[in-house]
Amino acid sequence: MIAFVVFIGGIGLSMKERQKLSIPESVIMDSVGTLQQFLYRPASYITEFFVNMANLRQVYEENAQLRKTAAAYARDKNRFAIIDQQNTRLQEALHFTERQKNMYDYRYLIAQVVAVSNDPLNPTIRINLGSQDGIKTNMAVVTVDGLVGLVSRVDRYYSNVMPFTQLDERSTASKAISATAQGRESTSFGVIENYDEVSGFLSMNKINQDDPLSVGDTIISSGLGEVFPQGIVIGKVVSRQVGDFGLTHTAKIEPAADLDHLTEVFVIEVR
Amino acid sequence: MKLYHIILIMLVVFFLEGTVFYWMIPDSMVGTIVPRFMLLFVVFSALYRDRRTATLLGFGFGLLHDLVYYEKLIGIQAFTMAGIGYLLGQVLERKRSDLLIAIIAVAVASILFDFSNFLLYRIFRLNDLPLAYAIGKYFFPNIVFQSVFAIISYVPLRKWFESSVTRRYEDDLD
Numbered sequence: 145m146i147a148f149v150v151f152i153g154g155i156g157l158s159m160k161e162r163q164k165l166s167i168p169e170s171v172i173m174d175s176v177g178t179l180q181q182f183l184y185r186p187a188s189y190i191t192e193f194f195v196n197m198a199n200l201r202q203v204y205e206e207n208a209q210l211r212k213t214a215a216a217y218a219r220d221k222n223r224f225a226i227i228d229q230q231n232t233r234l235q236e237a238l239h240f241t242e243r244q245k246n247m248y249d250y251r252y253l254i255a256q257v258v259a260v261s262n263d264p265l266n267p268t269i270r271i272n273l274g275s276q277d278g279i280k281t282n283m284a285v286v287t288v289d290g291l292v293g294l295v296s297r298v299d300r301y302y303s304n305v306m307p308f309t310q311l312d313e314r315s316t317a318s319k320a321i322s323a324t325a326q327g328r329e330s331t332s333f334g335v336i337e338n339y340d341e342v343s344g345f346l347s348m349n350k351i352n353q354d355d356p357l358s359v360g361d362t363i364i365s366s367g368l369g370e371v372f373p374q375g376i377v378i379g380k381v382v383s384r385q386v387g388d389f390g391l392t393h394t395a396k397i398e399p400a401a402d403l404d405h406l407t408e409v410f411v412i413e414v415r
Numbered sequence: 416m417k418l419y420h421i422i423l424i425m426l427v428v429f430f431l432e433g434t435v436f437y438w439m440i441p442d443s444m445v446g447t448i449v450p451r452f453m454l455l456f457v458v459f460s461a462l463y464r465d466r467r468t469a470t471l472l473g474f475g476f477g478l479l480h481d482l483v484y485y486e487k488l489i490g491i492q493a494f495t496m497a498g499i500g501y502l503l504g505q506v507l508e509r510k511r512s513d514l515l516i517a518i519i520a521v522a523v524a525s526i527l528f529d530f531s532n533f534l535l536y537r538i539f540r541l542n543d544l545p546l547a548y549a550i551g552k553y554f555f556p557n558i559v560f561q562s563v564f565a566i567i568s569y570v571p572l573r574k575w576f577e578s579s580v581t582r583r584y585e586d587d588l589d
Contacts, residue, residue, distance in 0.1 A: 151494045156539065158489035169482055176430070176483045183434035191438045259433035261484035262445050264544075264553050265536045266491070268484040270433075297485050306486055315541050342548050404445045405438065 170299050177302035180259040181272055188257075188407045250373050251413040253277060255285075257406050258302065264341075269293070269305040269403075273411055279303050282319065282371060284412045290377035290400030291365070292409055294319060307403050308346065308378075313337040323348055323378055324366040325357050332357045333366065334395065336378060343396070346379060351393040359383060363397050373412045416575045418468065421456070424575075425476060428452045433484070447553050448560045451528070453480065455564060456572070457500045458524045462512050463576035466504020473500035487541055495531045499524050514569055521565035522558045529554045 196203070235245055255271035273279050275298050283295045285305045296306035312318045318337075325332040332355050334348040351357055361381045367374025379397040387394040429452075436450045453476040461469035473496030481489045503520055512520070533549060536542035544552075 151490060152535075152538075155488050155490040155494065155535070158487075169485070172479065172482050173485075176479075179430050180434050183430055184438075187435040187438040259483070260437050261433055261480075262437060262440070262449055263484070263532075264446050264449065264549070265532055265542055266484060266486050266488075267446070268486050270484070296487075304484065304486060310486075312541075312543060314543055341544055402442075404442045 173299040174301050177258055177270060177272065177299070180270065181256070184258050184260075185256065185407075188405070191405070192407070248367070248374055252410045253279075253413055255409050255411055257409060260406075267307050267309060267403075268296075269307060269406060269409075270302055271305060271409060271411070272302055274299050274301040274303050276300055278413060279411060283414075284365070284373055284376055286376055286410050286412060287401050287406065287408075289402065290379065291321075292401050292403060292406070295411065305409070308399060308401075309339050309341065309403065311337060311339045311346065313349070321372055321378070322366045322368045323363050325361040325381075326364050326377075328356055328361070329364075329366065331355065332361075333368075334363075336363075336397070344398075345382060346397040346399055348381075348395040348397055349387060349392065351384070351387075351395060353391075353393060355393065357381065357384065357393075357395060362400075363395075371414070373414050376412070416578045418579045421460075421575050421579060422472075425453065425456050425472070428456075429476060429479065444556075447556045449553060449557055450564075451525070451557070451561065452564070453477070454496060454499070454524055454528055455521060455561065455568060457496055458503055458521050458565075459517070459568075459572040460576050461500050461504035462507050462510075462517060462520060463573050464580055465508050466501050469500030469504045469508075470497045471500075473497040488536075488539060491532060491535050495528050495535070498531070499527050502527075514566070517569055517573070518562050518565050522562050525558045525561040526554060529557060 253273055255273040257269055258272050259270045261268045269285075269292070271285070279295055279298050281295055281298055285292045285295060291308055293305045293307040293310070295303050297304040310318065311320070313320075321336040323334050323336050332351075334351040334355075334357070336346055336348050338347045338349070339345075340347065348363060359381050363378045363381060365372055365374060365376040365378060377400045379399045382396045382398050384393055384395040432450050432452055436452075437445075440448055440450075453473075457469050457473040457476070460472050474493050477493035477496035478490065480492045503524060507516065507520060510516075529549075533542065533544070533546070
């Protein structure tokens with residue numbers, strides 16, 4: 145009985161927001177991470193090889209599509225360069241401070257996944273970047289498709305990522321992400337707070353009643369909190385209805401990124 | 416086979432669990448089938464060695480899992496695995512259990528483990544899954560998965576744990 149009480153108390157103590165890990169914790173995490181790294185990557189290469197063999201036909205279609213996208217990208221690049229130059233010139237003219245200029249200047253750090261715990265109540269993705277590489281808690285982690293999650297624990301050489309499936313408005317340890325719709329950045333706003341495990345959709349709350357947001361819109365992070373970077377694809381709107389209190393609307397969002405069997409992710413460093 | 420050999424094997428399996436075995440699970444089954452080989456080891460050590468070893472192994476490897484995949488709480492798995500090891504040891508230790516008893520023990524351990532984890536995360540308000548959904552989604556598939564692995568690993572695990580009991584240690588217990 146005493147052991148039971150001590151145990152539950154101890155577990156409760158570990159719940160509070162901790163910035164630094166104790167020495168034994170980080171020693172264990174680092175040494176385990178090193179070993180896991182040597183196992184995860186070969187396993188992923190082998191599995192992907194067989195999957196790729198099976199999907200050989202799809203590769204041709206994908207290739208054709210990619211070529212089209214590359215052509216569009218080449219067109220857009222010229223336009224982007226001109227707009228970028230113009231933007232810098234205007235920022236100079238309007239006397240932007242150094243901090244304001246660097247606001248949307250993000251660094252994408254590539255990280256390899258070293259291990260995954262697919263425990264339904266405590267899913268964790270471990271990546272091989274740590275405090276040594278400038279990783280801090282709450283940094284956004286993305287794949288090419290979209291948002292994966294947030295960095296939850298940072299160790300010297302490895303860190304743990306909390307996938308977006310753990311977002312929960314009722315939980316004591318969750319976060320919320322301010323979001324907007326692509327192409328309507330100045331008019332749409334909502335907060336992504338919850339992931340419904342049963343339906344597999346994220347919910348975006350606190351949407352204004354006369355917000356133009358509609359089904360099919362791509363939802364991106366708005367960056368208004370200045371902690372979370374701007375412009376990360378989160379998902380697509382599936383439906384929109386009146387929220388719990390009738391004052392604001394709630395939208396269901398289908399996540400863009402697939403969390404199963406990740407190999408490489410990007411951590412976004414906000415400068 | 417000495418106990419520390421078994422612990423070494425467990426460490427290797429622990430590393431494989433989050434890496435190689437994770438990749439062997441098909442995409443659609445991620446989150447449904449959760450390989451929990453440490454639990455298997457703990458159950459077998461409770462059946463074929465004694466409850467003290469089972470409790471310690473459960474605590475040690477549970478804590479290792481908690482630290483490595485630390486997200487919000489430390490000690491959930493340490494607590495549940497140690498508890499399961501102790502309970503099963505209390506009931507079944509050194510009873511010369513056969514395959515059927517071992518499978519039933521593993522199935523019971525699996526459901527106890529899932530349920531107590533579910534409950535603990537609920538207590539700390541970190542889990543709002545409906546229980547009925549969770550049972551269908553991963554409680555039940557895991558019982559089947561864990562039992563199948565119990566059948567596969569029954570022979571070596573039993574042999575290892577039975578041979579790990581030294582003569583002097585056995586005298587101590589009697």
